[in-house]
Amino acid sequence: MVIKAPDRITYTDGHSFCPGCGHGTAIRLIGEVLQELKLEEDSIIVLDVACGGMPIDVWRYDTIEAAHGRPVPTAVGVKMVRPDQPVLAYLGDGAAYSIGLAETIHSARRNDNIVVIVLNNCVFGMTGGQMSPTTLQGQVTTSSPNGKNMESGGATLDVVKLLSSMDIAYLARGAICDAANIRKAKKYIKKAMEKQLNQEGFSLVELLSPCPTNWKMTPSRCADHIKEHVTSIFPVGEFIGKEGEQV
Amino acid sequence: MGKVVLHTQRCKGCYLCIRECPKKAIRKSGINNKKGYEVIEVDGQLCVACGTCYVVCPDYVLEIHREETT
Ligand SMILES: Cc1ncc(C[n+]2csc(CCOP(=O)(O)OP(=O)(O)O)c2C)c(N)n1
Ligand code: SF4
Ligand SMILES: [Mg+2]
Numbered sequence: 001m002v003i004k005a006p007d008r009i010t011y012t013d014g015h016s017f018c019p020g021c022g023h024g025t026a027i028r029l030i031g032e033v034l035q036e037l038k039l040e041e042d043s044i045i046v047l048d049v050a051c052g053g054m055p056i057d058v059w060r061y062d063t064i065e066a067a068h069g070r071p072v073p074t075a076v077g078v079k080m081v082r083p084d085q086p087v088l089a090y091l092g093d094g095a096a097y098s099i100g101l102a103e104t105i106h107s108a109r110r111n112d113n114i115v116v117i118v119l120n121n122c123v124f125g126m127t128g129g130q131m132s133p134t135t136l137q138g139q140v141t142t143s144s145p146n147g148k149n150m151e152s153g154g155a156t157l158d159v160v161k162l163l164s165s166m167d168i169a170y171l172a173r174g175a176i177c178d179a180a181n182i183r184k185a186k187k188y189i190k191k192a193m194e195k196q197l198n199q200e201g202f203s204l205v206e207l208l209s210p211c212p213t214n215w216k217m218t219p220s221r222c223a224d225h226i227k228e229h230v231t232s233i234f235p236v237g238e239f240i241g242k243e244g245e246q247v
Numbered sequence: 248m249g250k251v252v253l254h255t256q257r258c259k260g261c262y263l264c265i266r267e268c269p270k271k272a273i274r275k276s277g278i279n280n281k282k283g284y285e286v287i288e289v290d291g292q293l294c295v296a297c298g299t300c301y302v303v304c305p306d307y308v309l310e311i312h313r314e315e316t317t
Binding site for chain 2: 002010015019020025179219
């Protein structure tokens with residue numbers, strides 16, 4: 001038996017994410033799920049223009065790059081005209097929870113039959129590590145050089161908690177910090193895709209992810225930080241639709 | 248048992264594999280790839296082909312070839 005990343009991800013021989021970036025792992029998990037569910041050919045993926053947009057150059061899936069923060073409504077539109085094809089939006093916390101928060105919430109409100117994967121690295125990664133709505137209190141970023149606080153940065157937004165009272169198909173949060181959590185995150189993505197195939201409606205899977213460049217930490221230190229700190233603020237697990245295989 | 252095939256041209260030296268390998272079978276090799284990163288190497292005597300490194304590697308460097316046991 002051979003365990004290797006799907007050919008559709010590796011054919012260009014490398015992506016341009018920074019060393020240790022969680023985006024690389026996240027897109028491999030999406031690729032593995034599409035391969036296992038035999039959806040590689042039919043799926044349509046909508047990316048954002050931030051760091052999570054870079055896969056458009058490195059992978060082989062039918063892909064659209066939407067305007068910043070608009071992968072969710074774009075995915076909704078694609079699903080309307082291609083209801084028989086699996087549609088997945090992949091975007092960052094800045095895109096999904098800041099500029100695109102309204103679109104995220106309204107898509108959930110309508111229970112649109114799409115999968116939304118949000119890579120939450122608690123910063124605007126691509127533009128140089130500014131505060132996002134999920135930046136933790138005390139976190140030093142380029143727009144909170146003395147550490148984020150209520151006065152200058154407001155509260156830390158937990159969108160998974162916000163969505164947990166809504167009538168949607170699936171809601172989960174995983175963490176890209178060690179092998180056990182990465183394996184779980186993959187199961188969450190797989191369950192979300194299966195819900196879409198079963199016409200159950202809106203799924204959102206958030207992935208807590210390192211951004212070593214903007215956190216100014218080594219990849220190993222990022223993993224400790226997620227385990228010790230980030231997951232204490234943003235709990236991982238399944239929150240809606242957890243019936244079926246135990247994850 | 249089995250073996251690990253390495254695509255070190257993709258390695259960016261994050262060393263998450265070294266951190267996570269339960270058998271401590273992975274180390275820095277002293278060799279830089281074209282991108283300028285010091286890449287990893289795997290000690291075939293220690294490796295049990297568990298695949299933990301594959302799971303944590305963000306750059307798809309490691310490929311696990313497991314011998315089937317009957
Ligand atoms: C309409 C618009 N506003 C702002 C920007 C600038 N911009 C590009 S990426 C980004 C934020 C990226 O953060 P996130 O979505 O969390 O993705 P990450 O890079 O962290 O993965 C911003 C503000 C833009 N490209 N378009
Ligand atoms: S800036 Fe952050 S999110 Fe963007 S590729 Fe680098 S590590 Fe990843
Ligand atoms: Mg981000």
